[in-house]
Amino acid sequence: MHYNNNASLVKRELLIRMIRLELEGRLEGGIDRVPYEMTCEPGYQPIRVSVYHDRSILKSRMVARLGFAVEGYVDDGTSLAPLVRAAAERPAPEGPILTVLDEACNACVKSQFLVTNACQGCLARPCVMNCPKKAVRMVDDKAVIDKELCVNCGICQNVCPFHAIIKIPVPCEEACPVGAISKDEEGKERIDYSKCVFCGACMRECPFGAMMDRSQVLDVLRRKCEGAKLAALYAPAVAGQFRAPLGKLVAALKKAGFDAVYEVARGADITAEKEAHELAERLEKGEPFMTTSCCPAYVETVRKHVPALAPRVSDTRTPMHYTAALAAAERPECLRVFIGPCLAKRKEGIDDPLVDYVISAEELGALFVAMGIELGEEAEEIVEAPAGQGGRSFAWSGGVAAAVGARLPAGVPFKPAKIDGLSKEGMKTLRAWADGAHEGNLLEVMACQGGCVAGPSVIANPKVALMQLKKIAEASGN
Template structure:
């Protein structure tokens, strides 16, 4: 269960702020050796068995936030090793993106069922009678106990218990992972099968010990700003409400100027263009050339689909994601600029690392990391006057941030083009639901449908880089949509600039697909 207000969340916030402050200050970066002592002061550890362990973990978090790899546990090395190579204005993510700090891992037991002290030692023995493998014994006191060597983890004993005294114990990281990509090493510590992992980030925000951490480009982004590059920020529509209940888009725009950004543009504009292109693609391809079409906006979902259902790969939309569409527009409008995508998603870092996307998106940071930049610059939104906000995207484009929003936007476009047409859509949130949706599609149940997949339960508003609970973000997003006057993506003024997405006016073929 993810908690947005806890020690781990506070620690992430402090680490991002200190890394951002270090980058803005410049100078001799070897002083980062002192940061763990500033973040964890004193002589006695408050959270773990030793203050030295706490500082060692903080040190690795700092390295990862700077895009540096974890240090080998069995070898001596300085916290600042490799900093010279990382203190640059351009650096893509070196795999792996998601990392496990082994000595921060609690080494939780694998998934199993166990009898708690709520067992009443009843005479009915429902749990014992329900077990198909005779794995439940009754001890001398009359209480049930489970022989783990016989247990097949079917859960029938749990369902049968009248007192709910039997629980299913699951490692939180494993439970959060929709790819079954997390196992354990010989020491019981979590480990990731990177052949399965799609970098959705759900494990890193659901680990109660904060042992799983993704790498960042925060350090390199600030270097680009400091060296005078024109850095344009494009921000995902899930930003609404992330930085405070009363913080307006106008205030965020003003704050971004204080951070050194040349401009702030909304990715919802790219979402409008994406909706129009996906609608045209759907009309062109379904059902004449393929049985259904799946959306492409969520990289973790599309990678999962291609890994586990390779036969469906041609059915995933070839439309560029809103991030890439928006970044490409900015690159065409501002030749020589650098573009940073700011959003809720860890998987977007993976998407931007693809060679086909690198020329459009230079950096990817999360809302959490942007908040660290605000902290480093002591941004106080209550002291920032509001600037006029121009809602340039449509309400459906803004709605991309929540589950079901992509399908709704595409449906609105199709209805504009063909009012009489029935559009069948289905949406799934979370990789397990997405997998079930594709299994049903394999049976033919969704022939003629548009399938929307979102790796995070709730959609982008629940991404690993968000700082507000999904339901709160959903309410804020709805208020944002209500303030938007454009009701259909096709009415976006940016439709006039769609030619900028192509190599030349004479080449109208789709280019740069991911």
């Protein structure tokens, strides 16, 4: 789906309003008014049947922003205040990190092909002639598809000279590269967590915003309020999310309440260094190739769907982990908050004891807006211990392989290849590598097409973000 869409904007507005109330110490008392305030402007156009239904759904969306699962939540007319208190008291964030809002789920019709009235009932009728299941018939001079017989092969659509046949997809199912989403008996979507790789594609693609992540931003704000010290660990992609140099981003993060700021690109430099040596060692031992391991959705994909590839996945830890280790050694008094564009990192954060919280680039943006922090107006700080060009290149497709290649010991042959996005096509390539059909000795895999700059929780248009990131990386040392 296009980055600029109303479902994303609604989510961000909810975040901004929730954070603002929290900072003013009015969240418990004010949260119930948010759905009204977001829909009370004159000329408000209801998305659903009525404004009251919209408000009820906004209220349920707030449950996920508070960090809870919405399955099982019923809007019984009571206040959200008890959930605010429960959020404040929970000791640590919990999984699963995704949650499905049935009330918002459109229960899209099962994926199907449909003949539109552009059908001319032509003489050639290739749809009828070429359907392998004889599911297309002519009724009153128009083609009609028999749903009982149709197997959704799409041949009729391809052969229609008038483009009269359309496919009505189920966007979340279509987006899921591993078939983890399907309908239950009532037609609502369910995520099978034994298959889900937390890539966030469903969340990005659902036009009704029914696939939601569970925020941890409130937890972070509460810890701060209770006097905890916080370290921000910002992912390489975050540097491209605001139109400001790194020094201003660092200043803004400190103003927002972080006591220490770590560039995860530093951890990425460590990852690249270790992967370069690991690759050299593996090739020396006669292994055919190695794959990168920094994308947690990819690693989860191998674990759950392509286990044959597991021995080829680098054992090197991720940039998040190494940066968290740096922060733990230097500033042990700080809670470590990873900030990134990625959904799967939230899962990785729950699993990694060195990481306390994971918030998204969207949530960071909402925090800045709620606090009235304007990055451009911040005094530029000197970036202490700046990361190198390689580490800062981890956010785009091809950047990780290039960083590893640049650190490879002399004499080691370097044949990089990449999978740019775990789409259904990307999954095919991945399986082909597992089956031995590979061209290259280092396979870089990123679940999001374009890399982390196109992650499911970014703010900036990936093209715009990439231009800025490349400029920053090019101006960096080695």
